[in-house]
Amino acid sequence: MNAKIDFSKISFLIVDGDKISAQVVYDTLAYLGASHIQRVKTPNDAFDVLRREQIDIVVCEWRLRGMDGLEFLDVMRNSTNSPNRFIPVIMLTAHSEMKYVTTARDLGITEFLAKPFNAKALYSRLVSVIARPRRFINTGTYFGPDRRRRQVQFDGPDRREL
Amino acid sequence: MTHYDWGSGAIVTPEEPKKKKNVQIIPAQTDLKRRAVNFVKGFDINLSPEQLEELENVVQRSTETFVRDVGKELMDCRKIVIGALGDKSRRPEAVAACGDLAYSVKALGGTFQYPLMTQIAKSMESFVADRTTANEKQLLVSQLHIDSLYVILASRVTGFGTTVEQATVAALTKLAERYELPRE
Numbered sequence: 001m002n003a004k005i006d007f008s009k010i011s012f013l014i015v016d017g018d019k020i021s022a023q024v025v026y027d028t029l030a031y032l033g034a035s036h037i038q039r040v041k042t043p044n045d046a047f048d049v050l051r052r053e054q055i056d057i058v059v060c061e062w063r064l065r066g067m068d069g070l071e072f073l074d075v076m077r078n079s080t081n082s083p084n085r086f087i088p089v090i091m092l093t094a095h096s097e098m099k100y101v102t103t104a105r106d107l108g109i110t111e112f113l114a115k116p117f118n119a120k121a122l123y124s125r126l127v128s129v130i131a132r133p134r135r136f137i138n139t140g141t142y143f144g145p146d147r148r149r150r151q152v153q154f155d156g157p158d159r160r161e162l
Numbered sequence: 163m164t165h166y167d168w169g170s171g172a173i174v175t176p177e178e179p180k181k182k183k184n185v186q187i188i189p190a191q192t193d194l195k196r197r198a199v200n201f202v203k204g205f206d207i208n209l210s211p212e213q214l215e216e217l218e219n220v221v222q223r224s225t226e227t228f229v230r231d232v233g234k235e236l237m238d239c240r241k242i243v244i245g246a247l248g249d250k251s252r253r254p255e256a257v258a259a260c261g262d263l264a265y266s267v268k269a270l271g272g273t274f275q276y277p278l279m280t281q282i283a284k285s286m287e288s289f290v291a292d293r294t295t296a297n298e299k300q301l302l303v304s305q306l307h308i309d310s311l312y313v314i315l316a317s318r319v320t321g322f323g324t325t326v327e328q329a330t331v332a333a334l335t336k337l338a339e340r341y342e343l344p345r346e
Contacts, residue, residue, distance in 0.1 A: 006204035009197045018266055020231055024224050024273065031220040032205055056194055063265055086191055094269035116272025116280055119217035120209075127207050131199050136188035146187075 005130055011036035011054060015046045015072065016061040021092070021115070025059055028122055041065065043072035050083035057129055062093035062100070069093070070107055077108040077143050085143065086136060088129040092117070108144020110134075225274045229315060232267060232279075236312045239263045243305045246296075253295045260304045261290045267311060275320040281331050282310050289338040293345055303341050307334055 012029055014037065016022040022039050029037050038055070040046050042065050049055065058076075062069035073089055076082050088110040093100065096114035104112050111125040134145040167174045198204070205213065239259045246256035264287035271279035286307040290296070296304065310330060313319075319327060 001201050002206045002208065003199055003201060004204035004206055006198050006200055008204075010194060018269070020224055020228050020270055021266075023227065024221055024270075027220050027223060028217065031217065088194075094265055115269035116274075116277070118273065119221045120214050123209060123214075123217060130194050131207055133190040133192055133195055135190045138186040138188060140184060 003131070005032075005127065007033040007126075008035050010034060010056045010130065012038070013046060013049055013055045013058045014039045014060075015041075015043060015058060015064065015069070016092070017041045017063075017065050018061065021061065025092070025122070028119060032123075032126075043067040043069075043075075046072065047075075047083060050087070055084075055087065057126075058087055058089045060089055060091055062091055062095055062104075070104065073104070073107050073109060088133075088145075090125050090129060105147055106142065108142070110145050221273060222275075228270055228274045229318075232270075233312070233315055235263055235266070236308055236315070240305065240308050240312075243301050243308065247298060247301050253301065256301060256304070257290050257293050257296050260286060260308075261293075263308070264290060276314065277321065278319060278323045278327055278331065279311055279314050281322075282307055282314070282334060285331070285335045285338050286311075289342065295346060297344070299341050303337055306337065310334060 007029065012034055014022050014025050014029075016025070016039070022041075026037055026039060038049050038053070040049060044066065046058070046060070050058075060069050060072060064072065067075075069091055073091070076087060076089065077085055089108075090111045090113060091104050091109045092113050092115055093104075094115040101112055110129055113121055113125050134149075136144065137146050164173050164175045166172075199207075209217065239256075242252070242256045242259045246252040264283045267283035268280050268287055271277060271283060286304060289300075289303060289307070293300075314323070314327070322328065
């Protein structure tokens, strides 16, 4: 028997100033059965919603008005005012170059989805966030999901212990 | 500090005490998984090709909205650029408008089967990136990008087009490189 995901049990917040992009994500989530989906255009509105309501997953665009998606993520992960430091954040962006992926990863992104995206790619990120949660790492310089996704045999010194 | 080891008769240096770990590993939050993953209700974790196709159709439902909205944005942006050609004070606004438009089209073109638009928008985005203003020729280069995007959208050229369209993309990229400087 195949494992399933009941999306009606999960609440989503879409943070995207682009009407069409937000609509595509909204339609996809609604089709999957999610009934609690909020849409906002700016990070400030997102913080208001996050402080007011129980949100399980944030789907956020990088390019936003005022504070950009990265600053939003930084506040979420590292600020003492953060409504939820552990909340999974899926970052959508048309900046797909490696340097952007690395920057987002090092600020504690849960999943990264390059635009233009298709339904399969979005679904796989949702599955990953829900069904394969990662442990969190807290060091002096990083707070976020474990960036080591694969366990590879390594004989050198463990840098986390240095 | 070294000391004399009576057993072996050697001078030994004790090992440095291990530094305390400066990392905290917090177990994964499994609340979502517990709530949503089951064997009865919902969508399979591994979707079948048919289910994926259905999901893709949901995305494609917004294609008409994309064509209509981007068409309007292209026209608006073109007006701003043309206005800026004769009015230097409006050039920063025109550059910002081109940047926003380029990002938006680059992000969504491919999703709605217009990867050619994504290619052109990418060229336009690199061209206007880190600019606060533009000279006349640079505005004309931006305008050419906008016109090409409009033609593709109006003619509904989905996919990567023919060799003609690919040659147009290459020409636009070359043009953008040629008039890249000054970048101010």
